[in-house]
Amino acid sequence: MKSSRRETEKRSEICSAIEELSMMAIVKPGGEDHEFAHIPTKPFLSLCYLVLQVLDKIGPTxxxxxxxxxxxxxxxxxxxxxxxxxxxxxxxxxxxxxKEGNARNESSCSKAFVWLTRTLDFTSLLLQTLAKDPEKIMEQVVEEAYDVTMKPWHGWISSAAFRVTINLLFFSSIV
Incomplete structure (x- = not known):
């Protein structure tokens, strides 16, 4: 009983996060002309902070x-x-x-941006799935979103670590 109430609370918090994220607007680059591509830094970072809130609502997983x-x-x-x-x-x-040849450095903003956009893809798919089917088991939703958006970019060690973490954390929340 306590577990289902907590799950319901999480789902309503996630629904609130969906609404908040959908109100965020980021200017997307248009067409083939990349000369005029513009992604404002502050709004993008604000969106990413909202993603942190969504991840917090999902839980320790x-x-x-x-x-x-x-x-x-x-x-x-x-x-x-x-x-x-x-x-x-x-x-x-x-x-x-x-231009400076730093884009591939481990600590570059380019790498940070790539991984943030991948996380946005993950979060977006996760929230879309929950919006379509709120009764779906969270563990399954997280795994499906991970498989589509993050797994292709992770090596076998990261993928295995993710699976172990998911299994341990979701199992411990049941007990």
């Missing part, structure tokens, strides 16, 4: 992903804060890193 997301947000935030007017457009930050 997402703690590792949450930490990665937070680190990636901080990397982009530090770049933005170093020169807010120059770094107000994420596309320009990524272009600059590419």
């Amino acid at each position: 997402m703690v590792v992903l949450r930490q990665d997301v937070h680190q990636n947000i901080k990397a982009l935030e530090m770049m933005h804060e170093s020169n807010p007017s120059l770094n107000s457009n994420l596309v320009e930050i990524l272009k600059t890193e590419a």
